[in-house]
Amino acid sequence: MDFPILKRKVNGKPLVYFDNAATSQTPQVVIDAIVDYYSRYNANIHRGVHTLSQEATDAYEQSRIKLQKHFNAAKAYEMIFTSGTTHGINLVANGFSSFLRKGDEVVVSALEHHSNIVPWQMLCERTGAVLRVIPMNEEGELVMDAYEQLLSEKTRLVFCNHVSNALGTVNPVKEIIDKAHGVGAAVLVDGAQACPHIKPDVQALDVDFYVASAHKMCGPTGVGVLYGKEEWLQKLPPYQGGGEMIAEVTFEKTTYAGLPHKFEAGTPDICGGIAFGVAVDYMNAIGFDKIAAYEDELLGYATKELLSIPGLRIYGTSGHKTAVVSFNIKGIHPYDIGTIVDKLGIAVRTGHHCAQPIMDYYKIPGTVRASFAFYNTQGEIDTLVAAVKKAAQMLG
Structure with a gap:
């Protein structure tokens, strides 16, 4: 077993x-990868010239490439390691504080987890933007006619989950994305509940942002991924300041590192990131x-x-x-x-x-x-x- x-x-x-929708269980191969990291090559990454640091860096960045291939992102640096889905959503919400103005509109669905409601409410409070909600029906599906009526030239952002955590409903995310793009709005899809069951293709979906958590996909807790189109990730300001996310620091001015490091301040969950890649390999081997x-x-x-x-x-x-x-x-x-x-x-x-x-x-x-x-x-x-x-x- x-x-x-x-x-x-x-x-x-x-x-x-x-209780798999809350967290999946962890296969032995992922547990072994965690033990192997701490037993053989536990070291900080990216800045060390010594052997252990280089080994850890290689394993961590290989995991990023595995996630790029799994989600079919165009570039590995479009995959940002996070602490989970909630972190990814908050990173994007924080970045859009710079772009929204009073009277702009943000659309969420009635089927959302609190993690994909509260950050947008906070964003609207900070910016004066207005939150609109796509209604649901008795079957637990989104009312797509009503969604179309909500969209206008005021719509800046649309957020929906790929799959409802409470009901299991698979939302028509491709249609949601296409209609949002039709009015010039960006779209974030919460994939936390979809990724254990579905292999999302972010390029085919043409989604602007897609977020997921390792612990729903046979991986460890405390690590996740944010996919963002390169053009959006370049526009968004950094979420946190610190080590790793900078190119140069003086007391007069700081310049930020390129992608993905711009959004990965501080020492990451190195072991978790490596184990995430192992978990994705495990699930892909099953198919x-x-x-x-x-x-x-x-x-x-x-x-x-x-x-x-x-x-x-x-x-x-x-x-x-x-x-x-x-x-x-x-x-x-x-x-x-x-x-x-x-x-x-x-x-x-x-x-x-x-x-x-x-x-x-x-x-x-x-x-x-x-x-x-x-x-x-x-x-x-x-x-x-x-x-x-x-x-x-x-x-x-």
């Missing part, structure tokens, strides 16, 4: 891990087409079996979604279901999933979310269904 954690027991039961097909089978099976439970409702019923089932049972609080299934060794997520506007739309406090990965099985889904039935009997 590639995932050592899946051998453990929780509350005396074999672990069933269905994203295979992953998507298998997870789609799991989704179909889980949907059918869970809907056999009386009073159970699934939220997010789009025909185009990833392996996420977000549900409630009538009259029972999601937290109570989550607590009982945990006692049976099953990890699910309960609450609003940092997507409170979605829950407000459905007028619910939250949901139970089971999110699947390629290492899950139909047998584990059977275990979940039995546990939910038991919880319903106990709580109903």
